[in-house]
Amino acid sequence: MLELIGIRDWIHNSLTELISEDCSWVVSLIEYVLIGVAFLAVYAVLALILIYVERKVCAFFQCRLGPNRVGPWGLMQSIADMFKILLKEIIRINNTDQFLFKVAPFIVLVGSFCTFGALHFAKGIHGVDFNVGIFYILAISSLGVVGILLAGWASNNKYTLIGAMRCGAQLVSYELSAGLSLLTMVMLAGSMQLSEIINVQEKSWLLFQAPIPALIAFVIYLIAGHAETNRGPFDLPEAESELTAGYHTEYSGIQFGFFYLAEYLNMFIIAAIAATVFLGGWQPLQINAEWAEDFNNVMNYIPTWLWFFGKTFALVFLSLWVRWTFPRLRIDQLLKLEWKILMPISLFNMLLMAVWIIWIK
Amino acid sequence: MINYIKDLVSGIWALLQGMYITMLNFCRPKITEQYPENRGKKVMFERFRGELVMEHNENNEHKCSGCGICQMNCPNNTIKIITKQVTLEDGKTKKVLDQYLYDIGSCTFCSLCTQSCPQKAISWTTNFEHAVFTRSKLVKQLNKPGSKVAEKKAPAAAKAEGAN
Numbered sequence: 314m315l316e317l318i319g320i321r322d323w324i325h326n327s328l329t330e331l332i333s334e335d336c337s338w339v340v341s342l343i344e345y346v347l348i349g350v351a352f353l354a355v356y357a358v359l360a361l362i363l364i365y366v367e368r369k370v371c372a373f374f375q376c377r378l379g380p381n382r383v384g385p386w387g388l389m390q391s392i393a394d395m396f397k398i399l400l401k402e403i404i405r406i407n408n409t410d411q412f413l414f415k416v417a418p419f420i421v422l423v424g425s426f427c428t429f430g431a432l433h434f435a436k437g438i439h440g441v442d443f444n445v446g447i448f449y450i451l452a453i454s455s456l457g458v459v460g461i462l463l464a465g466w467a468s469n470n471k472y473t474l475i476g477a478m479r480c481g482a483q484l485v486s487y488e489l490s491a492g493l494s495l496l497t498m499v500m501l502a503g504s505m506q507l508s509e510i511i512n513v514q515e516k517s518w519l520l521f522q523a524p525i526p527a528l529i530a531f532v533i534y535l536i537a538g539h540a541e542t543n544r545g546p547f548d549l550p551e552a553e554s555e556l557t558a559g560y561h562t563e564y565s566g567i568q569f570g571f572f573y574l575a576e577y578l579n580m581f582i583i584a585a586i587a588a589t590v591f592l593g594g595w596q597p598l599q600i601n602a603e604w605a606e607d608f609n610n611v612m613n614y615i616p617t618w619l620w621f622f623g624k625t626f627a628l629v630f631l632s633l634w635v636r637w638t639f640p641r642l643r644i645d646q647l648l649k650l651e652w653k654i655l656m657p658i659s660l661f662n663m664l665l666m667a668v669w670i671i672w673i674k
Numbered sequence: 675m676i677n678y679i680k681d682l683v684s685g686i687w688a689l690l691q692g693m694y695i696t697m698l699n700f701c702r703p704k705i706t707e708q709y710p711e712n713r714g715k716k717v718m719f720e721r722f723r724g725e726l727v728m729e730h731n732e733n734n735e736h737k738c739s740g741c742g743i744c745q746m747n748c749p750n751n752t753i754k755i756i757t758k759q760v761t762l763e764d765g766k767t768k769k770v771l772d773q774y775l776y777d778i779g780s781c782t783f784c785s786l787c788t789q790s791c792p793q794k795a796i797s798w799t800t801n802f803e804h805a806v807f808t809r810s811k812l813v814k815q816l817n818k819p820g821s822k823v824a825e826k827k828a829p830a831a832a833k834a835e836g837a838n
Contacts, residue, residue: 374696378706638696639689654682 318437401566413467418571420460435618446507468563476559480550491537494530511594518593538583545636584628718800728816735824737795740771744787779812
């Protein structure tokens with residue numbers, strides 16, 4: 314009843330009824346436009362929600378109340394901030410590479426939006442479903458680093474350049490263990506297609522199908538994914554106290570807003586991928602036992618989009634919790650953590666998963 | 675190899691401890707004061723130095739003898755004491771307080787005046803709402819109009835009170 318798939322089918326059916334069969338391309342065109350608009354809207358609204366959530370959670374960790382003046386409980390705060398940032402002047406900076414300077418925020422945004430488009434939000438609600446879905450996500454989400462490097466280079470400023478270089482080193486390093494831990498789960502699921510991975514988890518989530526290697530992969534993916542969002546203890550590329558604002562020091566107005574938007578959405582995307590691959594995406598929690606049938610039925614009543622967003626926001630909260638707990642790493646500690654700890658463990662974990670699949674499962 | 679695993683486990687344990695501490699803070703009641711809403715309800719702690727006042731009893735009498743020690747002790751000339759000579763009934767003249775002027779705009783709330791006052795005539799209140807529209811309003815006269823010095827108790831009585 315509450316499933317979004319009903320709305321999808323209703324739109325499709327009414328469009329095909331309305332338009333004659335000869336020009337079915339018109340139906341496709343209208344649907345493409347609708348999907349594009351819907352994705353853009355969800356992208357923007359999620360960013361607003363995430364900014365509000367971040368500010369509230371941060372405040373609570375610091376024993377403050379956070380925004381509470383604009384609207385009830387400060388709910389309108391991020392909307393007011395959005396209008397403020399839209400009205401701000403975009404400052405033109407002398408001695409910068411104007412073309413690259415302007416194109417960099419778009420590349421960052423496009424990278425995160427393309428990843429966003431591949432997510433599965435609910436039963437039957439997704440933009441694209443490639444047979445190499447995980448591979449596509451890993452590839453397109455690393456596009457952002459190009460934009461960040463361009464931003465740092467084009468700004469013609471030592472802070473931005475150092476920030477961008479750190480960001481490049483960090484993202485390229487952590488991409489490895491994030492990719493390896495996702496591949497471990499692909500081994501277990503037996504497919505790279507996201508819809509297939511979700512279907513495999515109908516009876517029990519992948520995290521419970523092979524508890525030990527999956528848990529290790531889950532933790533490693535969360536750490537590496539968190540590092541890829543340039544937040545929390547891994548915020549060296551921005552490092553306010555050393556580099557003013559890192560690679561986006563020279564940006565203002567909506568150009569800065571794009572970096573901001575992409576950062577928050579990347580946090581959501583990392584949580585969403587972790588929820589999809591490890592916690593079953595939009596699949597409800599099921600216990601594989603005789604006595605748990607009533608429990609399973611109750612869980613099935615909860616709409617699938619609620620499952621997806623619930624899991625994702627739980628992981629987003631975990632990410633915020635980590636961010637407001639740990640102090641920033643030094644650059645050598647950052648690289649040591651990746652190359653001496655996470656990388657060997659995820660390689661070993663891949664082996665363990667292979668053993669598990671062959672002998673235990 | 676053993677050390678590597680030991681380091682790893684102890685490191686993870688330390689991180690979890692840190693996360694436990696922040697979670698405790700997350701669940702703690704928040705200390706932010708909702709100021710304009712809790713106006714009048716907020717009680718400042720007793721030690722808070724908000725504003726210098728001169729206590730008056732029910733007969734509109736204060737304890738200030740106009741000696742000027744507070745004025746001398748004030749590091750930045752916040753206090754200005756204006757005295758006048760009055761003739762008593764028995765023909766003697768006496769120096770009494772006319773105006774006790776206190777400029778809160780230059781006060782650093784160091785409390786040297788209240789500590790040095792021999793009569794304990796001035797003290798602090800916890801009122802913290804000092805905003806006014808002009809600077810001249812920051813200068814306040816602490817002795818109420820028409821007030822006079824309280825009659826000193828008999829030395830024996832004063833001694834007995836001091837003993838208490």
